[in-house]
Amino acid sequence: xxxxxxxxxxxxxxxxxxxxxxxxxxxxxxxxxxxxxxxxxxxxxxxxxxxxxxxxxxxxxxxxxxxxxxxxxxxxxxxxxxxxxxxxxxxxxxxxxxxxxxxxxxxxxxxxxxxxxxxxxxxxxxxxxxxxxxxx
Amino acid sequence: xxxxxxxxxxxxxxxxxxxxxxxxxxxxxxxxxxxxxxxxxxxxxxxxxxxxxxxxxxxxxxxxxxxxxxxxxxxxxxxxxxxxxxxxxxxxxxxxxxxxxxxxxxxxxxxxxxxxxxxxxxxxxxxxxxxxxxxxxxxxxxxxxxxxxxxxxxxxxxxxxxxxxxxxxxxxxxxxxxxxxxxxxxxxxxxxxxxxxxxxxxxxxxxxxxxxxxxxxxxxxxxxxxxxxxxxxxxxxxxxxxxxxxxxxxxxxxxxxxxxxxxxxxxxxxxxxxxxxxxxxxxxxxxxxxxxxxxxxxxxxxxxxxxxxxxxxxxxxxxxxxxxxxxxxxxxxxxxxxxxxxxxxxxxxxxxxxxxxxxxxxxxxxxxxxxxxxxxxxxxxxxxxxxxxxxx
Ligand SMILES: [Zn+2]
Numbered sequence: 457x458x459x460x461x462x463x464x465x466x467x468x469x470x471x472x473x474x475x476x477x478x479x480x481x482x483x484x485x486x487x488x489x490x491x492x493x494x495x496x497x498x499x500x501x502x503x504x505x506x507x508x509x510x511x512x513x514x515x516x517x518x519x520x521x522x523x524x525x526x527x528x529x530x531x532x533x534x535x536x537x538x539x540x541x542x543x544x545x546x547x548x549x550x551x552x553x554x555x556x557x558x559x560x561x562x563x564x565x566x567x568x569x570x571x572x573x574x575x576x577x578x579x580x581x582x583x584x585x586x587x588x589x590x591x592x
Numbered sequence: 593x594x595x596x597x598x599x600x601x602x603x604x605x606x607x608x609x610x611x612x613x614x615x616x617x618x619x620x621x622x623x624x625x626x627x628x629x630x631x632x633x634x635x636x637x638x639x640x641x642x643x644x645x646x647x648x649x650x651x652x653x654x655x656x657x658x659x660x661x662x663x664x665x666x667x668x669x670x671x672x673x674x675x676x677x678x679x680x681x682x683x684x685x686x687x688x689x690x691x692x693x694x695x696x697x698x699x700x701x702x703x704x705x706x707x708x709x710x711x712x713x714x715x716x717x718x719x720x721x722x723x724x725x726x727x728x729x730x731x732x733x734x735x736x737x738x739x740x741x742x743x744x745x746x747x748x749x750x751x752x753x754x755x756x757x758x759x760x761x762x763x764x765x766x767x768x769x770x771x772x773x774x775x776x777x778x779x780x781x782x783x784x785x786x787x788x789x790x791x792x793x794x795x796x797x798x799x800x801x802x803x804x805x806x807x808x809x810x811x812x813x814x815x816x817x818x819x820x821x822x823x824x825x826x827x828x829x830x831x832x833x834x835x836x837x838x839x840x841x842x843x844x845x846x847x848x849x850x851x852x853x854x855x856x857x858x859x860x861x862x863x864x865x866x867x868x869x870x871x872x873x874x875x876x877x878x879x880x881x882x883x884x885x886x887x888x889x890x891x892x893x894x895x896x897x898x899x900x901x902x903x904x905x906x907x908x909x910x911x912x913x914x915x916x917x918x919x920x921x922x923x924x925x926x927x928x929x930x931x932x933x934x935x936x937x938x939x940x941x942x943x944x945x946x947x948x949x950x951x952x953x954x955x956x957x958x959x960x961x962x963x964x965x966x967x968x969x970x971x972x973x974x975x976x977x978x979x980x981x982x983x984x
Contacts, residue, residue, distance in 0.1 A: 496732055526737060527797060528741075554732060
């Protein structure tokens, strides 16, 4: 079946992020001036407004800050996937991002669960950073 | 930080109106706004030519750019003060703040504020829900298939985890709000619901079910703001602004500084300080209730109960008409109406009506001071208003 899920869309802020994903890396922004890390790439550091930023590779380890099980998809492209998990993941490095928790036991996700990075193929080489529960 | 110039007792709300509410296929979104505006004008006893300012919000169902100018054109008015504001559900309260500031500084004398859309019949339910996807971040949230209920559900999960708030406590918000709506002649929902109905409703995003989620209504609402001086000579009993404050922390949930602490604490602090009042002085509160968890959080942030005690407050029925602090006496967005920015605007309309008195069964006896809280986005933009029927 053709993959109809939304594909990543890169722009001038995020191009290296999505290119990194294609190469199997989760890249986050680090400010060279104040040292703060942040998710959601942007033109300047949201802490000190320095424009001196670098990309660093995250370890891919994190924990579930919160989650929900979507039982009615607002986006019709996801309707065939219900029920599925959407979570806020706190990366070990600090920044928080949204992702799905994938895998067989995903519906048993709980707050505080350890998760690790996986990539989901969205077609044409596009990869979406995702997480699965770290087996216990 | 410098204190804002006080707006206390400088302006009054002198007219309120709501359109037909529910499924109103014979009217457009602009028509619903216009009907509410006409009713607010009649309520105030003012003439169209008295209006010299207009503020409105946004519409997901009608394809207009510059909605404020569009609304003026539709109504046939040429004001000297106009804008369309997009601060999500926080827009109506924030529009009141801008109107108050404009009047206090002489930019305009009589400002009409309106909002609403035909969200029930102006597009299909699926289209309405899909349009709202735009609230999620286009690049870093939408690819994961979240939804507005899903984002609020994550906030609910965290509240349950941190404070032990229960599914039943959230459901009690929906049950109590519906009980209040049954006392309102124009509420969208007309049938009572039980705890079982809420718990067994179609699941949307855990822990929220269909009845924990706001309505999709056709509705428009409006109110008219003028100076306290001008208000004296009008036919209706003026309701005076005592305090107002706003605060903004993020837009997208992934960027929220916390999932348990939001901007209502700060917007409330500013409003209370301007009013010289505190939570104990409030007789009736209209809290934004797009999802059942939200009034629980707002009740806590606005200082009515301690953090973590909001759920029990609702479960004990203390927020019903006749309870300690009646909340959403019109039925809120869960049962009265939700149509774009009109949802929060009806909280203002209801606060004004409660302070004027004479609402029969749903009247909060002796109500002198009311609080309204609007929030937009995913608990992103906040505005708290304190109103009183006397200059106090
Ligand atoms: Zn920095």
